[in-house]
Every structure is written in C-alpha cells, then in structure tokens.
Amino acid sequence: MYRYDEFDSTLVNERVVQFRGQVARRLSGELDEDHFKPLRLMNGLYLQLHAYMLRVAIPYGTLDSLQMRRLARIARVYDRGYGHFTTRQNIQYNWPKLAEVPDLLAELAEVEMHAIQTSGNCIRNVTADHFAGAAADEVEDPRIHAEIIRQWSTLHPEFSFLPRKFKIAVTGAARDRAAIKVHDIGLQLRRDAAGEVGFRVIVGGGQGRTPMIGPTIREFLPKADLLSYLEAILRVYNRLGRRDNLFKARIKILVASVGADIFAAMVEEEWRALRGGSLDLPAEEVARIAAYFAPPPFENLPAQDTGFEAMRFEDRDFARWCRTNLHVHKQPGYAILSISLKPVGGVPGDATAEQMEAVADLAERYGQDEIRVSHEQNLVLPHVRLRDVHAVWQGLVAAGLGAANIGLVSDMISCPGLDYCNLANARSIPVAQRIATRFADLDRQHDIGELKLKISGCINACGHHHVGHIGILGVDKKGREFYQITLGGSAGEDASLGDIVGPAFSYDDVVDAVESLVETYLDLREEGELFLDAYRRVGLAPFKEALYAGH
Amino acid sequence: MSARIVTANGLRDGEVLYLACGGRWSRDLAEAEPAETEQAEAALMAIAERAVRCRDVVEAYAMAVTVEDGAPRPLSQRERIRAAGPTVGTDIATERGR
Amino acid sequence: MPVIKDGRLVEDDWTFIPDFLPLDEVARPVVSLARWRDGDCALRARNGRLGLRLPNDTDPAAIGADLDRFALIELEFPVFKDGRAYSQARLLRERHGYRGELRAVGEVVRDQYFFLERCGFDSVSVAGDKADQGRALEGWYEAMAEISVPMQPAADQRPPASSLRERRRAAAVAS
Numbered sequence: 001m002y003r004y005d006e007f008d009s010t011l012v013n014e015r016v017v018q019f020r021g022q023v024a025r026r027l028s029g030e031l032d033e034d035h036f037k038p039l040r041l042m043n044g045l046y047l048q049l050h051a052y053m054l055r056v057a058i059p060y061g062t063l064d065s066l067q068m069r070r071l072a073r074i075a076r077v078y079d080r081g082y083g084h085f086t087t088r089q090n091i092q093y094n095w096p097k098l099a100e101v102p103d104l105l106a107e108l109a110e111v112e113m114h115a116i117q118t119s120g121n122c123i124r125n126v127t128a129d130h131f132a133g134a135a136a137d138e139v140e141d142p143r144i145h146a147e148i149i150r151q152w153s154t155l156h157p158e159f160s161f162l163p164r165k166f167k168i169a170v171t172g173a174a175r176d177r178a179a180i181k182v183h184d185i186g187l188q189l190r191r192d193a194a195g196e197v198g199f200r201v202i203v204g205g206g207q208g209r210t211p212m213i214g215p216t217i218r219e220f221l222p223k224a225d226l227l228s229y230l231e232a233i234l235r236v237y238n239r240l241g242r243r244d245n246l247f248k249a250r251i252k253i254l255v256a257s258v259g260a261d262i263f264a265a266m267v268e269e270e271w272r273a274l275r276g277g278s279l280d281l282p283a284e285e286v287a288r289i290a291a292y293f294a295p296p297p298f299e300n301l302p303a304q305d306t307g308f309e310a311m312r313f314e315d316r317d318f319a320r321w322c323r324t325n326l327h328v329h330k331q332p333g334y335a336i337l338s339i340s341l342k343p344v345g346g347v348p349g350d351a352t353a354e355q356m357e358a359v360a361d362l363a364e365r366y367g368q369d370e371i372r373v374s375h376e377q378n379l380v381l382p383h384v385r386l387r388d389v390h391a392v393w394q395g396l397v398a399a400g401l402g403a404a405n406i407g408l409v410s411d412m413i414s415c416p417g418l419d420y421c422n423l424a425n426a427r428s429i430p431v432a433q434r435i436a437t438r439f440a441d442l443d444r445q446h447d448i449g450e451l452k453l454k455i456s457g458c459i460n461a462c463g464h465h466h467v468g469h470i471g472i473l474g475v476d477k478k479g480r481e482f483y484q485i486t487l488g489g490s491a492g493e494d495a496s497l498g499d500i501v502g503p504a505f506s507y508d509d510v511v512d513a514v515e516s517l518v519e520t521y522l523d524l525r526e527e528g529e530l531f532l533d534a535y536r537r538v539g540l541a542p543f544k545e546a547l548y549a550g551h
Numbered sequence: 552m553s554a555r556i557v558t559a560n561g562l563r564d565g566e567v568l569y570l571a572c573g574g575r576w577s578r579d580l581a582e583a584e585p586a587e588t589e590q591a592e593a594a595l596m597a598i599a600e601r602a603v604r605c606r607d608v609v610e611a612y613a614m615a616v617t618v619e620d621g622a623p624r625p626l627s628q629r630e631r632i633r634a635a636g637p638t639v640g641t642d643i644a645t646e647r648g649r
Numbered sequence: 650m651p652v653i654k655d656g657r658l659v660e661d662d663w664t665f666i667p668d669f670l671p672l673d674e675v676a677r678p679v680v681s682l683a684r685w686r687d688g689d690c691a692l693r694a695r696n697g698r699l700g701l702r703l704p705n706d707t708d709p710a711a712i713g714a715d716l717d718r719f720a721l722i723e724l725e726f727p728v729f730k731d732g733r734a735y736s737q738a739r740l741l742r743e744r745h746g747y748r749g750e751l752r753a754v755g756e757v758v759r760d761q762y763f764f765l766e767r768c769g770f771d772s773v774s775v776a777g778d779k780a781d782q783g784r785a786l787e788g789w790y791e792a793m794a795e796i797s798v799p800m801q802p803a804a805d806q807r808p809p810a811s812s813l814r815e816r817r818r819a820a821a822v823a824s
C-alpha cells in the first residue's frame with residue numbers, strides 16, 4: 001500500500017488547516033454561503049436533506065486496518081455510528097456537524113486520508129479495479145498509476161474550476177471491474193504488439209441524465225506519457241467544455257458534440273506541445289510508487305487446501321457463501337474474498353462502526369492487512385489464504401456480514417435516494433430492501449444467477465441504474481414516487497445502456513414488477529444462460545408483455 | 552387547511568429547523584408557525600433571511616403544509632422524510648434515538 | 650479598483666477603455682481583443698504601453714505573435730467558478746513565452762489566489778471598500794503560505810513534490 005512521505009502528509013495537513021480557516025471564515029461571516037459552498041464541496045462537504053454530509057475519499061479503494069478503524073471511530077465520534085460506502089470508492093457520513101468537520105479531517109489526516117476533491121467541479125477521487133494486485137487476469141496493478149494520478153490531480157491549479165466534475169477510473173485487466181466506459185476518463189492497462197505496457201484511453205463516458213458509453217480516443221498510450229496526455233485532455237475540456245448549461249457541461253457532451261475523432265485530434269495536438277516536459281515522471285519516481293504496491297509476501301502453497309475443501313463439504317452455508325463471495329487469486333493457495341454489505345433488509349453499502357472494526361481485525365489477522373472498497377458497494381479482502389477462509393467467514397457471520405449474495409439479485413447498488421439526498425425524486429433504499437426481502441430465499445437467488453440490479457433515486461444516476469441488468473430509476477409523478485425500469489445495461493467490458501421497458505411503476509408495485517421480470521427470464525432462459533445474455537438474445541418484447549399485458 | 556411554513560438547516564450543525572412563533576427556530580415540526588397569506592409568508596421569510604445573514608441558519612425556504620388540529624403536516628414526501636428522518640428502518644440513527 | 654501585486658496593494662494605473670472611446674489621452678490603456686485586431690498603426694505602435702483584455706473563450710495562440718506588444722494582459726473571471734482563464738494563463742506563460750504582467754480581473758476571490766499564482770498570474774484585481782481590500786491582502790499572504798508542496802508542475806517556480814523527491818534521491822546518491 002502507498003504510504004505518505006513527508007510531502008504528501010505536509011499537503012494533507014496543510015489542506016486541513018486551510019479548510020479549518022475556510023470554515024472559520026464562514027462561521028465568522030466573512031464568507032457567505034454562495035462563496036463557501038464551492039469551497040466546502042471541494043472538500044466533500046454537502047448539505048443534504050437532514051444534515052451535512054461528508055464524503056471521504058478511499059483512493060482507488062484501498063485501505064488498511066488502521067484506516068478502517070479510524071473510519072469506524074469517526075462514525076462513532078462524529079456521526080451516528082455508521083457510514084455509507086459508495087459506488088465511487090468513497091465513504092459518506094450522513095450526520096457530521098460543520099463546526100466539527102475540521103477536527104474530523106485532522107483525524108483522517110493522521111491515517112493518511114482526506115476528503116480532498118470528493119466533490120466540486122474538479123478531478124474527483126480516482127477509482128480502480130477493487131481486485132487490483134490480486135486478480136489473476138491483470139496485466140499490471142492499476143493502483144500505481146491511480147496513485148500517480150491522485151498526486152498530480154491534488155489541488156491542481158489549472159483544473160480546480162472545471163466546467164463540471166471529472167471522474168477517472170483505472171483498470172489493469174481486460175475484464176472491466178471498474179466501469180471505465182462510463183467515466184469521464186477510463187484507462188485500461190494493456191500490452192501492445194511489442195509487449196510494452198500502456199493504456200487504452202477512453203474519454204467521455206458517463207451516466208447522469210445523458211448516459212454515454214465512452215469512445216476510445218487512443219488505443220495505446222505509453223505509461224510514461226500518462227500525465228502529459230491527461231493534462232492535454234483536461235486542458236481541452238477546461239477551455240472548450242460548456243459552462244452555460246449545467247446539464248451539458250460534462251466532457252461527454254463536448255466529446256459527443258465535436259465527435260470522438262476531432263476531440264482526439266485536439267487532444268493530440270495539445271499533447272504534442274506538452275509531452276516530454278516536466279510532467280514526465282522519472283523512472284525512479286514511478287519505481288518508488290510501484291514499490292509500495294509490490295505484492296505482499298505470499299507463501300508458496302498448493303492450489304488446493306484440504307482443510308478448506310473439507311469445510312466446504314461439511315458446511316452447506318459456508319459452501320454456498322464460497323460460491324458467490326470467493327474469486328480466483330493470482331497466487332495459488334489464496335483467494336480474493338468479497339464481503340457483502342447487502343444483508344437482506346439492510347441498507348446497501350452501510351456498515352456500522354462495529355462492522356468496520358470487525359473487518360479491520362480480520363484483515364489484520366488473515367488478510368495481509370489490506371481491505372478494498374468495491375464500486376458495487378461491498379468490501380473485499382484481496383489476499384486470504386484458502387486455509388483461513390473458513391475462519392474469516394465465521395468472523396464475518398458473527399459481525400452480521402455473512403451475506404452470501406455477491407453478484408446475485410440482492411447484491412444491489414442503491415444510491416441514498418430521498419431518505420438522505422437533497423436532489424432525489426424518490427426513495428431508493430427502501431425499494432432495495434423490499435426487493436431483497438422478496439428474494440430472500442438464497443436457493444432461489446442462486447438459481448436466478450448473476451443479476452445486477454441498480455437503483456437511483458433520480459436521473460443523476462448515482463446508483464448506476466443505466467448500466468444495471470435491471471435498472472430502477474425513481475421519478476416523481478405529481479408528488480408520488482414512481483419507478484422507471486430499464487433492462488440490459490452493463491457496466492463491464494461489454495458496456496451497454498439499459499432500455500426503458502415502459503411506463504413507470506408505483507412504489508407499491510415496483511417489487512412485483514421486478515419479480516415478474518425475473519420470472520419471465522427464468523421461463524425463457526436457455527441452459528446456463530444468464531439474465532443479461534437472455535435479454536440480449538430475446539430483447540424487450542417478452543418482458544414488456546409480462547409487465548404490461550392485461551393493463 | 553393549507554398553509555406554508557419556513558424551514559432551514561442550522562449553520563453549525565446542519566440540523567433541520569422550523570421557524571416557530573416569535574422568530575425562534577425549533578427542531579420540532581409541530582412548533583412551526585404556519586403562514587396563511589402571502590404577506591404572512593413574506594414576513595416569515597424576512598425573519599429567516601435575517602437569520603441567514605446572522606449565520607444562524609442556511610438555505611431557508613418556505614414549504615407547503617396542511618394544518619390539521621393545529622399541527623402542520625408537509626405536503627411533499629421529501630418534506631415528510633426531512634421532518635421524520637430516514638425511512639430505511641434499520642437506520643442506526645433511529646435505533647440510537649435522535 | 651486597486652490590485653494586489655507582488656504582495657502589495659497598489660493603485661491600478663491601467664484603464665480599460667471601451668471600444669467606442671478614444672485612447673489619445675490615456676497613458677496606460679487596456680483595449681479589447683476586437684480593438685487590437687482592427688487596430689491601426691498608431692495602436693500597434695504603442696509598444697509596451699498597451700494592455701489587452703482577453704475574453705476567456707479565446708485561444709491565446711490567436712495573439713501569440715503580438716505578445717511582446719503588451720505590457721499587461723487581463724484575463725477574465727466572469728464568475729469565480731469559471732476557470733477557463735487558468736488554462737489561458739498557463740498557455741501564455743508556458744507555451745507562448747509571455748513575460749509581461751498577467752492580471753486576473755472579474756470575480757476574483759481569496760480562495761483562487763494560490764491557483765492563480767501557480768498558473769502564472771502576477772496581479773489580481775480587488776473589489777470592495779478599504780476593509781475588504783485589507784482582508785484581501787491578508788488573504789493573499791495566507792493563501793501563499795497555506796500549501797507549501799504542490800503536487801504538480803505549473804507556471805510558477807515552486808518545485809513540485811516530484812522534483813523535491815528527485816533532489817532528495819540525488820542527494821542520497823551523492824552522499
């Protein structure tokens with residue numbers, strides 16, 4: 001894991017002092033809300049429905065146990081004992097007090113964490129594949145360059161007042177677990193014909209009210225050129241992105257309006273002038289950062305572990321959990337272990353302080369002290385010996401974190417919706433809870449198989465509904481909560497946007513509608529066919545028929 | 552009977568507040584002072600805007616309610632949730648007592 | 650309106666002259682881009698005593714050849730959230746080699762000062778009464794001191810963290 005050196009920690013501490021000053025100027029009246037708002041937003045502080053909300057960055061989703069314990073402590077001391085892990089590898093606290101936020105930030109800085117640029121029209125927290133450094137299919141650990149980007153983008157003097165927010169995601173594998181095609185910039189590490197490692201550069205994807213799958217503007221960018229190329233993209237965007245209309249200000253609108261080819265040509269032209277300059281990191285600096293992400297000391301273990309196999313054989317619940325919550329690790333004898341934050345009836349992505357501490361303990365004891373936060377609002381222990389998996393599972397069950405549903409219908413993404421969010425049209429979380437309760441039977445969920453259901457409380461799409469196999473969007477119909485359903489979206493390497501099935505359903509009816517969609521799929525699927533594949537084969541018609549026939 | 556009340560958030564703590572009789576801010580929706588005429592609403596908003604300038608509250612606005620047995624009840628779902636807290640059931644906030 | 654320049658509040662001796670007014674009597678006029686473009690020989694001959702106000706949607710390359718004619722270029726912030734002029738400033742300094750004074754005008758507030766300075770601005774206009782101006786100057790000093798280690802190279806002289814690390818490595822090798 002990356003460790004701050006004196007320069008990183010100086011900056012983060014100075015940023016705390018700076019924000020303390022900004023809060024003091026707000027409280028003394030020197031700053032009014034109009035001028036304070038962009039400043040507090042640049043430090044992740046919102047005013048939500050009930051209270052302030054603070055968004056804390058978990059850069060590229062990587063944490064250690066010390067940091068997780070600190071997040072727990074903050075939940076306890078400054079909030080109401082819990083936090084909400086989001087789809088952007090952040091954690092949100094729903095009840096902090098403005099006057100206490102500077103102290104909270106100082107506590108974060110002590111463990112090398114911050115809320116810098118978690119909101120505002122700047123380069124946001126850089127996200128990465130949550131299996132980075134552990135996945136068997138990885139070309140290279142994406143976090144090395146995610147960290148390089150984090151540093152470069154921090155308090156960037158030219159790009160702190162962009163037309164709109166800017167989100168960058170990085171993955172090191174062909175299998176896309178970071179939704180890179182629906183980010184402002186998506187970067188995929190790959191090898192060219194000569195075996196060199198570089199990036200595929202995707203620009204102008206996004207969700208929100210105008211969802212778009214980003215086009216590739218460069219098939220291969222040498223690693224050494226990353227920052228100059230990013231600076232070129234950002235500069236073109238900062239100069240030409242629309243500022244007259246908030247809804248048209250994202251880079252995706254610029255890319256779509258001039259065309260990806262022309263946009264690419266503008267970037268290349270700017271880049272020619274920038275490359276080879278002071279942005280090129282010396283090899284020693286890249287090596288310094290890379291060293292922090294060196295694999296932990298893995299033991300040489302056989303690929304199978306007899307104890308683990310025996311436990312799976314004996315314990316049906318454990319076996320079932322293993323089927324969904326374990327993933328192949330690159331190192332024989334190890335597994336990647338997903339911790340579901342989607343217990344039936346719970347709030348997707350929420351964890352209590354006690355649960356955070358339990359995860360920290362397990363990571364420290366069995367997981368090389370590493371924890372990841374996934375964009376699907378779950379946690380991950382990336383390096384667990386197969387022999388320890390059962391013990392970890394027992395610990396998780398004891399902490400109420402034993403849900404065996406990763407990738408299944410109850411493993412939903414849900415935004416905070418009208419229960420917390422100022423912009424919402426409708427509630428998201430209670431819909432997620434009711435769907436999870438309807439499908440509570442795990443055997444049934446396993447029978448249904450992989451199904452990604454994603455819920456947003458408004459068109460901003462924080463809950464990724466456009467790219468859900470089933471997407472649910474809260475809309476307001478004459479003051480009542482309604483839900484529009486889309487089908488066939490995907491956030492992976494085969495990214496696609498969902499199609500609207502038809503008129504929206506009421507709060508009361510939406511769960512029945514989802515069940516009816518699932519039943520329709522079960523009826524028409526072919527042997528072993530997943531929901532998304534079945535939908536792509538048959539299209540909307542049968543689902544529409546099931547939902548609206550007789551209406 | 553329909554009316555309007557004025558609400559805001561506390562500047563320092565973010566707490567949801569309602570403008571009550573005598574220009575006081577209350578956490579309790581039941582204490583909100585309903586305005587039945589435009590003039591009355593404008594008078595409440597004038598008090599609220601002063602409180603914004605004096606940095607007691609932020610984001611003050613008027614909202615629609617019905618008044619039944621003297622108690623205001625918000626018309627919109629948003630304001631009902633804002634008054635009562637999240638409806639998510641397992642919310643730890645409610646378990647711990649607000 | 651005064652400006653903050655080199656850490657001091659100074660009276661602004663430049664005057665922006667709208668296109669329809671004559672320049673004759675003005676010692677240090679600032680003209681619009683349109684006026685400069687349509688300008689006659691007399692305007693072009695005002696070497697060094699001319700300022701230019703560049704709209705923030707203009708590519709600085711458009712005046713790249715004329716830069717040594719201007720002692721001052723004003724870049725605009727119509728509202729402080731509109732950050733286009735940061736890019737213009739860096740381009741002027743780093744790409745086109747502009748060495749004259751670069752000034753931020755419009756809605757320019759304390760929380761931009763550090764970013765402005767890093768992008769190559771050397772003066773900012775200050776609004777308000779005497780008290781506001783005093784606060785702005787104080788704010789300027791605070792802003793310059795707030796962040797001591799920038800994380801990326803820009804148009805200023807501050808060495809970013811990457812070069813400081815580089816230096817330290819070199820020192821370690823040398824010793």
Ligand code: HEM
Pocket residue numbers: 046048053085086087088092164167206207208209250414415416420421422423460461462463464
């Ligand atoms: C509760 C306070 C929140 C507010 C006020 C908020 C606001 C917004 C807005 C306005 C957009 C649309 C941006 C655009 O289209 O230009 C957006 C997009 C998004 N937000 Fe949020 N959001 C909130 C919470 C969250 C949470 C909890 C998550 C993660 C679960 C999240 C993740 C995202 C993502 C992934 C997008 C879509 C990607 C994009 O186009 O930017 N947000 N948010």
Ligand code: SF4
Pocket residue numbers: 415416417418421422423424425428456457458459460461462463
């Ligand atoms: S999708 Fe809408 S309701 Fe949900 S968190 Fe985002 S802005 Fe709020």
